[in-house]
Amino acid sequence: MRVKLTRRQILHGALLTGMGGGIIAASRRFPGPVEGIYDVVDAVNYSLHDLLLAGQPLVREYSRADVALNFPTSGVTSPRDERYQQLKANAFADWRFTLDGMVANPLELSLSELKSLPAQTQVTLHTCDEGWSAVGAWTGVRLSQLLQQALLQPGARYVVFHCMDTQSNGVPYYESIDLFAASHPQTILAYGLNGEDLPEQNGAPLRLRIETQIGYKHAKFVERVEVVDSLAHIGDGRGGWWEDVDRAVWYAGL
Amino acid sequence: MTDQAIAQQDDTEAGWYLRFPLVTRLLHWTVAASIFALLWSGLWVFNIHPRLYWGDQGYFGAPAIAEIVADTSGEEPRYAIHIGDLSMNVTGVMGRGSGQPYVRLFNYPQGFDFGGNRALHFTAAWFLVLGWLYYVYHLLSSDRLRQTWLPTRAEMTLRHIWQDFVNHLKFRRAQGDEARRYNILQKLSYLTLMFLLFPLIFLTGLTMSNSITTAWPFLFDLFGGRQSARTLHFVFASITVLFILIHLLQLLVVGFTNYMRSMITGRFQIRAEDTQ
Structure with missing residues (x-):
């Protein structure tokens, strides 16, 4: 049988094939399990936004005059963990930050050692998935600088943040981003807010600022950063606490 | 039945004609389902921070x-x-x-599921955007835009628009061949929805995305800031609800069965008494 295709049918076929191929490719490079339509959409958004941000553009910065007094909070505002409260009582002098996993040179730093590294302050709009947004001036160390110092091993792909605040299900908070987002110039581990030490409710002594993504990715009370090749063994495998317990999307650029 | 078969019946069976081609019907229901899912999940998310x-x-x-x-x-x-x-x-x-x-409608029946509702919103948004894109393409490439949606010069007079407005208020239905065409208010509302409201809803939604505004910071300036975009998104969604309510009310006024059938099977009957 001879099939004669019109130009429009060829165009439609090419478009559909391209979209199908794109969806499959996006699903394959997605770190989490792709089990349903939400995961497919998450994977597509992740890949499209990676293309959009390929040049690592900077997020808009605001003026110091814009910062919100009483910066709002969300999630855990005071970890009940005894260990945390003891560390806090001593102004985190006994607290140590570690960076390990797939690195040749694991780091272990005290808070004052972190503060002695080259610092960066950025005045940015924090947006929460609940709907609110507020401007804060965050001071900290570029994550990319710490990763460079730790010497990534081949195969490293994701950065996991292990936190000190135990959640309602008895598991401490955790989150993860990929190395591309981790290398954004405004992705920092912050120890200061509006010129002061980071307050407890905002994640003292150290929290993530990942300005290209939404609030729940900005892990608070961070004490360990782990470099991994896969998120399969982190929590239930979806890459973050909200992702595992509440079907939150892993790629949270939106 | 294929569209061609239905179209052929136009000649043989008086009174019947193909009002909506298959592509229109498929897209209508895709868009309808997407909008319902978007309104549901959107209100759910708004409910977390109702300010x-x-x-x-x-x-x-x-x-x-x-x-x-x-x-x-x-x-x-x-x-x-x-x-x-x-x-x-x-x-x-x-x-x-x-x-x-x-909002009492949301009692969190299966746990919290805030993340799930956000995921639903993003998923339904893709269906709406793709459906919209395809329909715009279809309208432009098939000449349907000019044939059925664009007002004629004669229709674009204040007098005609006013007359049509009065007809609507009096629930006066189009008769005979008139019923085949969209009236001027129909044309204007579809054009507004398709080429103004939907694009504004998409853009205000995108302005709430951190990575989108990192790439396209002008979106902040276009809508006056992140929270302004959120507020406008809510306002535009409310206008869409208003459109749907009027749309459904009109369905009841003009004849539920005939119009519902035409959007499911494509076939529309010009009533015998109408054609006289």
Whole structure:
């Protein structure tokens, strides 16, 4: 049988094939399990936004005059963990930050050692998935600088943040981003807010600022950063606490 | 039955004709389902923080232009919607707050599922955007836009528009061949929805995305800030709800069976009494 295709049918076929191929490719490079339509959409958004941000553009910065007094909070505002409260009582002098996993040179730093590294302050709009947004001036160390110092091993792909605040299900908070987002110039581990030490409710002594993504990715009370090749063994495998317990999307650029 | 077969019947069977081609019907129901899912999940998410602001910032402690507020000073808590200086008592319909839903419709039946509703919103948004894109392409490439949607010069007179408005108020239905065509108010509302409201809803939605505004910061300037975009997104969604309500009301007025059938099977009957 001879099939004669019109130009429009060829165009439609090419478009559909391209979209199908794109969806499959996006699903394959997605770190989490792709089990349903939400995961497919998450994977597509992740890949499209990676293309959009390929040049690592900077997020808009605001003026110091814009910062919100009483910066709002969300999630855990005071970890009940005894260990945390003891560390806090001593102004985190006994607290140590570690960076390990797939690195040749694991780091272990005290808070004052972190503060002695080259610092960066950025005045940015924090947006929460609940709907609110507020401007804060965050001071900290570029994550990319710490990763460079730790010497990534081949195969490293994701950065996991292990936190000190135990959640309602008895598991401490955790989150993860990929190395591309981790290398954004405004992705920092912050120890200061509006010129002061980071307050407890905002994640003292150290929290993530990942300005290209939404609030729940900005892990608070961070004490360990782990470099991994896969998120399969982190929590239930979806890459973050909200992702595992509440079907939150892993790629949270939106 | 294929569209061609239906079209052929136009000649043989008086009164019947193909009102909506298959592509229109498929897209109509895709868009309808997407909008329902978007309104549901959108209201669900709004329910977590039922306050609207203007500008870049907005949070508990900052002034809101509209909000659902709780007054728990009395014996029974009272709830009100505040819009500027206006206050509307909504006790019994909305309420509770602090971890509990403001809108009573949402009782968190299966756990919290805030993340799931956000995921639903993004998923339905893709279906709406793709459906919209395809329909715009279809309208332009098939000449349907010019044939059925664009007003003619004669229709674009104040007198004609006013006459059509009066016809609507009097529930006067189009007769015979007139019923085949969209009237001027129909044309104008579809054009507004398709080429103004939907694009604005997409853009204000995108302005709430951190990575999108990193790539396209001008979106902040276009809508006056992140919170303004959120507020406008809510306003445009409310206008869409209004459109749907009128759309459904008109379906009842003009004849539910004939029009519903035409959007499912494509076939529309010009009534015998209409053609006389």
